[in-house]
Amino acid sequence: MLKVSEPLISLENAGLERGGRWLVRGVDLSVRRGEIVTLIGPNGSGKSTTAKLALGIHKPSEGTAHRTAGLKVGYVPQKVSIDWTLPLSVRRFMRLTQRIDDRQIDAALDSTGILHLAGAEVRTLSGGEFQRVMLARAIAGRPDFMVLDEPVQGVDFSGEIALYELISTIRDGLGCGILMISHDLHVVMAATDQVICLNGHVCCKGSPETVAQSAEYRKLFGDRASAALAIYRHDHDHTHLPDGRVRHADGSITDHCHPDDGHHHTVEEKAGTEGDSDGGDRRA
Amino acid sequence: MGETAVLDDFFTRAMVAGIGVAIIAAPLGCFVVWRRLAYFGDTLAHAALLGVALAFLFELNITLAVFVVCAAVAVALLLLQRRATLSSDSLLGLLAHSSLALGLVVLAFMTWIRMDLMGFLFGDILAVSKSDIATIYAGGAVVLSVIVLIWRSLFAATVNRELAEAEGMHPERSNLVFMLLMATVIAISMKIVGVLLITALLIIPAAAARRFSSGPEQMAVIAGVIGIASIICGLYGSLTWDTPSGPSIVVAALVFFLISVSPIAALVSRRHRPAQGAKP
Numbered sequence: 380m381l382k383v384s385e386p387l388i389s390l391e392n393a394g395l396e397r398g399g400r401w402l403v404r405g406v407d408l409s410v411r412r413g414e415i416v417t418l419i420g421p422n423g424s425g426k427s428t429t430a431k432l433a434l435g436i437h438k439p440s441e442g443t444a445h446r447t448a449g450l451k452v453g454y455v456p457q458k459v460s461i462d463w464t465l466p467l468s469v470r471r472f473m474r475l476t477q478r479i480d481d482r483q484i485d486a487a488l489d490s491t492g493i494l495h496l497a498g499a500e501v502r503t504l505s506g507g508e509f510q511r512v513m514l515a516r517a518i519a520g521r522p523d524f525m526v527l528d529e530p531v532q533g534v535d536f537s538g539e540i541a542l543y544e545l546i547s548t549i550r551d552g553l554g555c556g557i558l559m560i561s562h563d564l565h566v567v568m569a570a571t572d573q574v575i576c577l578n579g580h581v582c583c584k585g586s587p588e589t590v591a592q593s594a595e596y597r598k599l600f601g602d603r604a605s606a607a608l609a610i611y612r613h614d615h616d617h618t619h620l621p622d623g624r625v626r627h628a629d630g631s632i633t634d635h636c637h638p639d640d641g642h643h644h645t646v647e648e649k650a651g652t653e654g655d656s657d658g659g660d661r662r663a
Numbered sequence: 664m665g666e667t668a669v670l671d672d673f674f675t676r677a678m679v680a681g682i683g684v685a686i687i688a689a690p691l692g693c694f695v696v697w698r699r700l701a702y703f704g705d706t707l708a709h710a711a712l713l714g715v716a717l718a719f720l721f722e723l724n725i726t727l728a729v730f731v732v733c734a735a736v737a738v739a740l741l742l743l744q745r746r747a748t749l750s751s752d753s754l755l756g757l758l759a760h761s762s763l764a765l766g767l768v769v770l771a772f773m774t775w776i777r778m779d780l781m782g783f784l785f786g787d788i789l790a791v792s793k794s795d796i797a798t799i800y801a802g803g804a805v806v807l808s809v810i811v812l813i814w815r816s817l818f819a820a821t822v823n824r825e826l827a828e829a830e831g832m833h834p835e836r837s838n839l840v841f842m843l844l845m846a847t848v849i850a851i852s853m854k855i856v857g858v859l860l861i862t863a864l865l866i867i868p869a870a871a872a873r874r875f876s877s878g879p880e881q882m883a884v885i886a887g888v889i890g891i892a893s894i895i896c897g898l899y900g901s902l903t904w905d906t907p908s909g910p911s912i913v914v915a916a917l918v919f920f921l922i923s924v925s926p927i928a929a930l931v932s933r934r935h936r937p938a939q940g941a942k943p
Contacts, residue, residue: 434829454829464696465822466876476819476830500877526829 392442420577453517487519506533685890692865706759713766733846786857786909867916
C-alpha cells in the first residue's frame with residue numbers, strides 16, 4: 380500500500396508546447412490517494428492536455444510530471460470512437476487492458492446501471508450508455524488512480540447525479556485518487572477536495588463550498604442530489620482575448636497574464652440564481 | 664523421402680504453402696482492416712521488389728532481403744510521420760512508388776540476370792519448393808507466436824491509443840512489432856500471390872469475416888478460415904480453367920467477400936448472433 384501523504388501523481392510547473400503554441404503552461408497539481416481533484420475551464424483551456432500530462436500520454440515540454448511506480452490507472456478519455464470494422468462487445472471492451480473475470484465485469488456494469496448491455500456491441504450504444512460503459516471499464520480493475528475526462532457527457536440529468544454519487548462511492552471504497560474534468564464550467568461534485576480552474580495556466584485553486592445546507596437547492600433537486608452536486612460559480616478578473624492577449628479587470632490589455640493574476644470566485648448559496656454570493660473571495 | 668513424399672506433387676505443395684500463408688495473413692489482415700492500414704500494406708509490398716533487386720545484386724537470400732527492405736521502409740515511415748511535413752498518405756505513396764521504381768531500375772542495370780518479373784509481381788505459387796514451405800511454416804510460427812504475445816496490447820492500442828498508453832499497454836512498442844510482423848508476412852508470402860496482390864490476401868478475408876464476427880479474436884479465426892477456403896477454391900479454379908493462380912486466389916477471396924455482404928449472409932449471421940440490448 381502507498382502512504383496516504385505521498386501523491387499518486389504530481390505535476391510541477393508542467394507545460395506542453397505544440398507547433399510553437401503553449402497548450403498549457405505552469406501547472407502545479409497533485410492527486411493523493413482518496414482525493415478528488417476537479418479541473419474546470421473554458422474550451423481549449425488545457426484541461427484534457429493537463430490530464431494527459433498527468434497520465435504520461437504527453438511528456439511535458441517544461442516542468443516535470445511524476446507518477447508513482449506501478450500505479451494502476453483507469454482512464455475515461457473525452458472521446459472514443461469505435462469503428463464499424465471492429466467487432467467489439469461490451470464484455471470484451473471491459474477486458475481491453477485488464478485481466479478481469481466475468482463476476483468483476485458484471486459488478487462494474489451493475490454499478491453503472493447497464494448490466495443488461497453486457498452482450499451488446501459497443502458500436503450500437505447511445506452516447507450516455509457508452510459513457511456508463513467507459514466508467515464501468517475504468518473502475519472494474521480497481522485502479523489506484525482514475526482520470527475521468529467529462530465522464531457524464533451525454534448522460535441524462537438524474538443519471539448524472541447517480542454517476543457523481545457512484546464516483547464518490549468508488550473513491551471511498553477503493554481509496555483511489557481521481558482527477559476529474561467537468562464538462563460544465565459551473566458544476567463540480569461536492570465531494571471534490573480541490574478545484575483547479577485552468578485557462579492555459581492555473582487561474583485559481585480552492586476547495587468548493589458545499590451547497591448541501593441550502594434549502595432552496597434541496598427543494599430544486601431533491602435530498603439525494605444535494606449531497607452530490609455543488610454549484611461553483613466564478614468570475615475571471617482577466618479575459619483571454621482570441622489573439623492571445625489578456626484584458627484585465629481595469630480594462631488594460633497586455634501580452635501575457637501577470638503572475639499575480641487570479642480571479643474572484645464565489646460559491647452560490649442558491650442554485651440557479653446569480654449574485655447572492657457569500658463574498659468568499661480567494662486569490663489563487 | 665518418407666513422409667515428405669506427399670509434397671512431391673507441385674499442386675499439393677502449392678496448396679500446403681497457400682494454406683500456411685492464409686493462416687498467417689488472417690490476424691494481421693484484421694489489424695490492417697481495423698487500423699486502416701491497407702495502403703501501408705501496399706507500400707511494404709511495393710518495397711518488396713526493391714528487396715528482390717538488392718537480393719540479386721548482393722547475392723542474398725530473397726526472403727531475407729525483402730524482409731530487411733520492408734522493415735527499413737516501415738521504420739522510415741514511422742520516423743517521417745514524427746516530423747510530419749507531408750500527410751501520411753503522401754508519405755506512403757512516395758515510399759511505395761519510389762521503392763518500386765528503384766527496384767525496377769536496379770534490376771535493369773543487372774543485364775546478366777534474366778528473371779521472371781511477372782513471377783514476383785503476381786506470384787508463382789505452383790513453383791513453390793519444399794524449402795519455401797519450410798520458410799512459410801517456420802516464419803509463420805514465429806509471426807503467430809509474436810502476435811499472440813502482443814495481441815492484447817496491440818488491440819487496445821487499435822481501439823484507442825491514448826487509453827492503451829494511459830493504462831500501461833505500451834502502444835508504441837506493439838506498433839513497431841506489428842510493422843515488423845507485416846514485413847515478415849510480406850517477405851514469406853510474396854512468392855504465393857506476388858507483391859501486387861499480397862494486400863488483397865490480407866484485407867479481403869478479414870473484410871469478409873467482419874459480418875460473421877462478434878469479437879476480434881473470432882474475426883481473426885473466421886478470416887483464417889475464409890483465407891484457407893480462398894486458397895483451395897482459387898487453386899482448383901486455376902487448375903480447372905487454366906487461369907493464373909495468384910489472381911485466381913484473390914478472385915476466390917472476392918467471391919467470399921461478396922457472399923458476406925449479400926442478404927443471405929445477413930440472415931445467417933443474425934441467427935448466430937445473440938440478441939442485443941435485451942433485458943435479462
